[in-house]
Amino acid sequence: MAQPKYLNLATLSRIGNLQLLAKTVVEGFVLGLHKSPFHGSSVEFSEYRPYAAGDEIKRIDWKLFAKVDRYYVKQYEAETNLVCNILLDCSASMSYKSDPKGLSKFEYGCFLAACLAHFMIGQRDATGLVTFDDKVRTVIPPKLTPTHLRRILTELEDTKTGEKTQVAGAMNQLADGLKRKGLVVLISDLLDDVDSIKAALRRFRFQGHDMIIFHVMDNAELTFPFDRMMQMQDLESGQSTLVAPQSMRETYMKQLGNFLHSIEKAAGDVRADYKLFDTNTPLEIALSEYLYKRSQLG
Amino acid sequence: MMSFRNPSLLIGTAAAILPIIIYFITRDRISVIPFSTLRFFAGTSASLVRRKKWLETLLLALRALLCALIAIAFARPFLQKKPDASGKLRADQAVVVAVDVSQSMARPGAWKHAVDKADEVLAALPGGSIVSLIAFDQAARTESNWGDASQARTKLATLQPAAAGTDLVAALRKADESLAEVAADKKKVVLVSDLQRVGVSNAASGWKLHPGVALQVEPISPDSPSTVGIIGANLPQSVVNDRLPHPVTVRIANATAQPIKDVSIGLALTGQPVQSQKIAVPANQQLTASFRPTFGEVGDHAGTITLKTESTTETLYLNVNVLPRIRVAMLAQDDEARSASGAPFFLARAIQPAADSPFELKVLPASSATAADLANASVLIVLDVATISPELKQAIADFHKHGGGILLLPGSKTQPASFTSSFGEFAPCQLRRVLLASDTRKGGAKALITRVDLEHPIFEIFQKPHSGDFSAVGIDRYWEVTDSQLSRVPLRLDDGRPFMLEKVSPGGGSCVLIASPPDPAWNNFPQRAIYLPLLHQTLRYLAIRGEQPTTYQVGDLLPLTAENSLKDPAGQSHKGVPLIAAAPGLYTMTDPSGKTVFTYAVNTPFAEADTASIPADELRASMESPDQDDATAGSGLVSANLGSREFWSYLIGVSLVLVLVELFVSNKVPRH
Numbered sequence: 001m002a003q004p005k006y007l008n009l010a011t012l013s014r015i016g017n018l019q020l021l022a023k024t025v026v027e028g029f030v031l032g033l034h035k036s037p038f039h040g041s042s043v044e045f046s047e048y049r050p051y052a053a054g055d056e057i058k059r060i061d062w063k064l065f066a067k068v069d070r071y072y073v074k075q076y077e078a079e080t081n082l083v084c085n086i087l088l089d090c091s092a093s094m095s096y097k098s099d100p101k102g103l104s105k106f107e108y109g110c111f112l113a114a115c116l117a118h119f120m121i122g123q124r125d126a127t128g129l130v131t132f133d134d135k136v137r138t139v140i141p142p143k144l145t146p147t148h149l150r151r152i153l154t155e156l157e158d159t160k161t162g163e164k165t166q167v168a169g170a171m172n173q174l175a176d177g178l179k180r181k182g183l184v185v186l187i188s189d190l191l192d193d194v195d196s197i198k199a200a201l202r203r204f205r206f207q208g209h210d211m212i213i214f215h216v217m218d219n220a221e222l223t224f225p226f227d228r229m230m231q232m233q234d235l236e237s238g239q240s241t242l243v244a245p246q247s248m249r250e251t252y253m254k255q256l257g258n259f260l261h262s263i264e265k266a267a268g269d270v271r272a273d274y275k276l277f278d279t280n281t282p283l284e285i286a287l288s289e290y291l292y293k294r295s296q297l298g
Numbered sequence: 299m300m301s302f303r304n305p306s307l308l309i310g311t312a313a314a315i316l317p318i319i320i321y322f323i324t325r326d327r328i329s330v331i332p333f334s335t336l337r338f339f340a341g342t343s344a345s346l347v348r349r350k351k352w353l354e355t356l357l358l359a360l361r362a363l364l365c366a367l368i369a370i371a372f373a374r375p376f377l378q379k380k381p382d383a384s385g386k387l388r389a390d391q392a393v394v395v396a397v398d399v400s401q402s403m404a405r406p407g408a409w410k411h412a413v414d415k416a417d418e419v420l421a422a423l424p425g426g427s428i429v430s431l432i433a434f435d436q437a438a439r440t441e442s443n444w445g446d447a448s449q450a451r452t453k454l455a456t457l458q459p460a461a462a463g464t465d466l467v468a469a470l471r472k473a474d475e476s477l478a479e480v481a482a483d484k485k486k487v488v489l490v491s492d493l494q495r496v497g498v499s500n501a502a503s504g505w506k507l508h509p510g511v512a513l514q515v516e517p518i519s520p521d522s523p524s525t526v527g528i529i530g531a532n533l534p535q536s537v538v539n540d541r542l543p544h545p546v547t548v549r550i551a552n553a554t555a556q557p558i559k560d561v562s563i564g565l566a567l568t569g570q571p572v573q574s575q576k577i578a579v580p581a582n583q584q585l586t587a588s589f590r591p592t593f594g595e596v597g598d599h600a601g602t603i604t605l606k607t608e609s610t611t612e613t614l615y616l617n618v619n620v621l622p623r624i625r626v627a628m629l630a631q632d633d634e635a636r637s638a639s640g641a642p643f644f645l646a647r648a649i650q651p652a653a654d655s656p657f658e659l660k661v662l663p664a665s666s667a668t669a670a671d672l673a674n675a676s677v678l679i680v681l682d683v684a685t686i687s688p689e690l691k692q693a694i695a696d697f698h699k700h701g702g703g704i705l706l707l708p709g710s711k712t713q714p715a716s717f718t719s720s721f722g723e724f725a726p727c728q729l730r731r732v733l734l735a736s737d738t739r740k741g742g743a744k745a746l747i748t749r750v751d752l753e754h755p756i757f758e759i760f761q762k763p764h765s766g767d768f769s770a771v772g773i774d775r776y777w778e779v780t781d782s783q784l785s786r787v788p789l790r791l792d793d794g795r796p797f798m799l800e801k802v803s804p805g806g807g808s809c810v811l812i813a814s815p816p817d818p819a820w821n822n823f824p825q826r827a828i829y830l831p832l833l834h835q836t837l838r839y840l841a842i843r844g845e846q847p848t849t850y851q852v853g854d855l856l857p858l859t860a861e862n863s864l865k866d867p868a869g870q871s872h873k874g875v876p877l878i879a880a881a882p883g884l885y886t887m888t889d890p891s892g893k894t895v896f897t898y899a900v901n902t903p904f905a906e907a908d909t910a911s912i913p914a915d916e917l918r919a920s921m922e923s924p925d926q927d928d929a930t931a932g933s934g935l936v937s938a939n940l941g942s943r944e945f946w947s948y949l950i951g952v953s954l955v956l957v958l959v960e961l962f963v964s965n966k967v968p969r970h
Contacts, residue, residue: 093334105334191335221334232333241336242328242347248339255338 047145048072052122075124075144082125083142083182086113087174088156089216091133092235093191095161097279098220105216108279109187110156112214115283116185117152126182129155132170133162139177164236168196172203181208189216190263191236198266211272214286215263219278224252302373310369317361321354353967360960364953371949391427392482394473395419395450398491398518399457400435400464401852401906407521408492409459415516416454416490420447430476435462436853436903438472444480461852461881463903464497467505470921474507486512493517495912496905498920509923515914525607526552526561526579527907533616533899534593535848538624538838540656543590548603548614550587552579553909558607565589567601567618593620598848598897600884612907615884615899617848623658624841627675629683629694631711632663641681641709641817644824648816648833657837669693676841678702682709682815684716691720698724698807703840706811708777709820724809726785726801730778738793744772744821747797749790754800756788756810756835766828773797773821776814808840849899854879856898862887867900 051060051071059073088109097104103111113129120127121144128142129152138159140152167188178184184204190197190213204211220226226245233240260276267274275289302308397416403409420429431442431450442453466489473487487507491497493515507513530549537544546565552558557580564574573589593599603614626649630642642661650659662671664683667690672678678697686694698704706725708717714729722728735745747768752761760766773791782799789798795813802808816824816833823829850856856877858864863873867883879885885898 096332096334189334191337218334226331229328231328231330232336232339233330234336235332235334237336239336240330241339242350243339244346244350247346252338259338 047075049075049146082120082123083128083180084116084120084125085128085130085142085174085178085182085184086116086152087130087132087171087184087186087188088113088159089133089167089186089188089190090131090137090159090161091164091166091189091191092161093189094216096218096221096235098218098225103279104161105189105218105279106161108277109214109216110159111283112187112216112277112286113185114153114156115287117149119287121146121149127152130170130174131155131159132167132174134164134166134169136170136173137162139174142180142182167192168200171197171200175200175203175207178204178207178209182210183212184209185212185214187214187216189221194259194262194266197263198269201266201270201272205270205272211267211270212289213263213267213272213274214289215260215274215276217276217278219280222256222278224249224256302370302375304373307369307373310372311366313369314362314366316365317358321358350967353963357960357963357967360956360963364956364960367949367953367956371946371953375945375949389426389428389480389482391424391484391486392430392444392477392480393419393423393427393486393488394430394432394476395454395488395490396432396434396438396469396473397454397457398435398464398466398469398489399433399459399462400494400497401459401461401902402464402492402494402909403459403518404461405492405520405522405909408518411520412490412492412518413454413457415518416488417451419488419490419514419516420451420454423447428480428482430473432469432472432476433457434465434469434472435460436465436468437462438465438469440472440476444476461902463851463853463906464491464494466491466493466497466917470507470513471505474511477511478508484512485510486514488514488516489917490516491518492520492909493911493914493917494906494908495910496908498912498917506923507921511922513918513922515918517911517914522609525554525610526550526558526605527610527909528603528605528612528614528904529584529907530904531603531614531616531901533614533849534618536619536621536842536846537593538656538841539593539596539620539622541592541594541654543592544618546589546591546603546616548587548605549584549904550577550579550605551584551908552581555581557581560608562606563587563603565591565601565603567591567593567599572601593618596620596622598894600897600899613882615849615882615901617884617897617899619846619848619896621842623656624677624837625658625660625675626677626679626837626841627660627662627672628679628681629662629664629667629686629690630681631683632665640819641707641815644816644829645679645681645707645833648824648830649837657834664690667693669696672697672702675702677705677837679705679707680721681707682711683720684711684713686720694721695723698803698809701807703807703837704809705836705840706809707815708811708813709815709817712777721809724801724803724806726799726809726811727779727782727796730780732775733778733795735774735776744774745776746773746792747771747789748792751786751788754786754788756832756839759831759835766831767826768828770826771821771823771828773814773823775820779811779813810836810840846896848897849901850879851901851903852879852882854900856885856900858887862889862895864888864898 048061048064049072051073055073061072061074064070064072090106094106094109095104097107117127117129124144126142126144127148129138129140130136131138138155140148140155167186167190171186201211201213224245226243229242229244231240232243264274264276273289275286277286395416397412403412423429427447428444429442429447429450430440430444431453432438433441441457442450469489469491470487477485477487527550528548529551532545532547534544534546548563550561550563557578559578561577561579562574563577565572572591575587577585577587579585589603598617598619600615600617603616605612605614628642628645628649646659646661649655649657660671660675664686669689669692672693675697678694680694694704704724706721708729710732712729714731717725718728736742739745750757750760750768752758757766768789776791776795776797779796779799782796785796785799785801787796787799789796791797797814798810798812800808800810814820814823816829818824846857856864856879858872858874858876860874863871864877865871865886865888866877867881867885877885879898879900882900882902885900886894887896887898889895
């Protein structure tokens with residue numbers, strides 16, 4: 001029986017432990033790659049870590065093996081050669097999910113952030129997490145320790161969606177705090193003013209950051225599959241309006257297309273990688289996107 | 299006012315709320331769905347919602363109206379005319395009481411009986427009935443329109459019999475029309491009358507009351523039966539001043555079973571008794587009394603004929619207008635105008651044989667005659683004229699248009715085409731060709747006059763036996779005529795062809811054509827004894843026919859010129875407009891200087907004196923529809939249906955239109 005290419009998201013969502021979920025995704029992804037993680041060549045010992053397939057055998061600490069009968073390799077600080085910040089939008093609009101049994105955009109974003117963090121730290125890249133809505137809510141600075149990953153995952157589990165989205169404001173606020181150049185991964189539905197977003201991205205770019213934008217949208221937002229009249233309530237403003245889907249679909253799709261096109265164009269203008277995900281997109285796709293970007297950065 | 303045949307079904311209009319209820323039950327449940335953003339609906343949702351709400355409201359209104367209309371249509375609405383003061387146009391029973399107010403009802407006791415009977419009928423009407431009171435003589439009038447019985451009884455007390463005749467059919471027609479205006483379960487006509495048979499003599503064949511209308515007849519009899527009365531008269535109205543006696547005849551009837559003796563009847567002219575006689579009238583028989591007065595001077599000779607018995611006196615009014623000599627103009631070809639032989643000679647000798655002849659003849663050559671020559675003539679004879687000038691043709695036409703009488707005598711010079719061109723406008727026929735009697739008859743026999751219309755006024759004097767031998771006239775040549783369908787033919791030949799024809803133009807004079815002129819070359823007519831009286835009668839008829847009638851009946855319109863005034867028998871003066879004669883008597887017309895210029899004699903219709911009555915059952919059988927019994931129960935339904943069918947069909951039509959509009963609007967409503 002052929003192995004499925006990607007892990008089923010519905011199955012993953014039933015995994016209550018975010019760490020286990022991230023590990024499952026990442027390890028599965030790495031096995032698929034048949035490639036060792038990146039590593040540095042610093043002399044300053046950082047920590048031991050379990051041997052992982054792909055590690056060079058010469059890096060195994062045989063003395064420690066003699067003591068504990070397990071394979072460990074030494075880690076050095078210099079091996080963290082990339083600083084990566086994951087910016088997760090936790091605004092109210094991210095809580096939307098069209099399928100009650102499916103994932104909300106925020107849950108999907110959390111999964112995505114967890115996998116990325118797990119994978120990045122596994123790749124010896126210092127990883128931080130920033131959550132924001134209309135302002136920055138939580139900042140976990142990038143680090144490479146195993147306990148740091150746990151901290152990130154714990155934060156993701158504890159974070160709830162909150163207020164309005166103001167991507168641009170939060171990003172401007174962050175741009176001042178991210179001193180060290182690195183990779184910025186933005187996970188958001190970007191429901192904000194496009195020009196403001198573009199200005200914020202330009203600011204990150206000006207400070208030398210490379211950017212990956214994971215634009216997360218619910219499948220219903222992209223296809224507008226509704227067929228009955230309904231009262232739609234804005235998750236952020238609380239305002240509601242009567243919507244006749246059959247009569248308004250054309251207008252909606254047209255305006256949505258304009259919005260997505262504007263976002264993609266803004267990302268292109270600042271040379272940020274832009275990837276539109278719906279909440280059904282396999283998480284491995286995001287990891288591939290990261291690897292691609294990582295390979296470009298060397 | 300709108301009423302409903304099935305008003306209980308109006309409860310169905312409550313179904314108008316059904317669409318509203320159904321709407322609220324089945325309308326889309328608008329679930330509140332959280333959504334990430336509304337930014338992509340900007341500007342469209344509000345207008346859409348407004349449009350949807352407006353259209354849904356319109357749809358609800360349409361559907362509610364549709365339900366209400368259908369319910370109203372099933373209630374079968376119909377329009378009633380504007381109600382009277384009592385507002386009762388719909389009732390269980392509608393009754394028309396028709397009371398006879400003709401002259402015959404003035405007989406002793408008759409009117410009191412009639413009023414009592416009508417009042418009794420009105421008082422006995424059950425509650426919920428509506429009544430209309432009609433008074434009729436020779437015409438019917440609504441005295442009290444639909445209302446309650448008390449209103450009709452009040453009006454009944456004010457009625458009085460008039461001097462007019464009786465027309466029962468007119469009364470029944472009027473009653474039937476009144477009943478058609480109301481909706482009632484029972485409809486009835488109560489006829490209170492002495493039921494004179496003459497009152498139904500002019501009934502239109504086959505006319506009957508509408509199905510469902512019952513006829514109740516209440517015969518009225520006077521305290522004492524009629525004895526004798528004048529039931530007809532032959533009264534001269536215009537005569538020529540010929541100083542000859544003229545017959546005046548009256549027909550007297552005895553309606554009782556006993557002979558009546560010592561009936562005195564007398565003629566008086568200008569207030570002076572002229573002749574009188576006593577007669578005895580056998581039981582149930584009629585006889586004629588005659589007078590032969592001589593009317594001396596030119597002008598009006600008003601008078602009376604008075605019938606007296608022991609119990610009654612009846613007066614008949616007459617006025618004889620004595621005319622001066624009849625001026626006759628004879629138009630002839632120039633060469634024959636002064637001929638001493640032939641038709642001109644025989645005509646001239648017959649018309650003016652002596653100086654005291656009632657006729658005055660003027661011969662006009664066709665080439666030189668003018669309109670002025672015709673101005674003073676009463677009669678124009680056109681004798682065998684080939685052609686006439688257009689001016690003369692127009693003058694003759696105008697002469698005829700103003701009432702002048704024309705006698706056409708085509709002869710050998712007459713050309714059919716020219717004849718038609720000159721006289722076709724008023725001539726009673728066209729000419730085709732001259733026929734020789736010998737060509738069509740065995741042994742060269744002459745054509746004979748074999749059919750005489752003795753009813754024609756010209757031939758009144760020949761009505762008595764042995765008073766005119768038309769068969770003595772032998773005709774050798776005569777014109778064959780065509781296109782005579784609209785003309786009266788008083789004389790016909792033995793081959794059926796017309797010999798004398800007459801055509802009367804509406805508003806104009808009369809034109810008589812004789813197909814063979816009085817010429818020995820054509821016939822032996824001038825040599826026969828019948829010639830002179832026939833010619834004179836024809837000329838008199840043509841001359842007098844254009845004169846103003848002098849005798850009228852009650853109810854007739856008496857002509858009155860604007861500048862003159864008319865004094866009625868009661869002494870009241872009327873001016874300016876023609877007057878309807880309301881009572882018998884002499885009406886004198888005077889000019890502005892007060893000089894009497896004309897007198898009208900007005901009488902009660904003679905037939906009114908004929909009191910022979912028609913049995914009530916016979917009248918009821920002849921006037922009620924055969925399906926009376928079956929239709930009575932549903933008469934109101936029939937009436938209501940007739941009124942309502944059209945109306946509720948309109949409602950159904952409107953409903954169908956609403957359905958189409960509803961379909962259109964519902965397709966425009968944004969559903970989802």
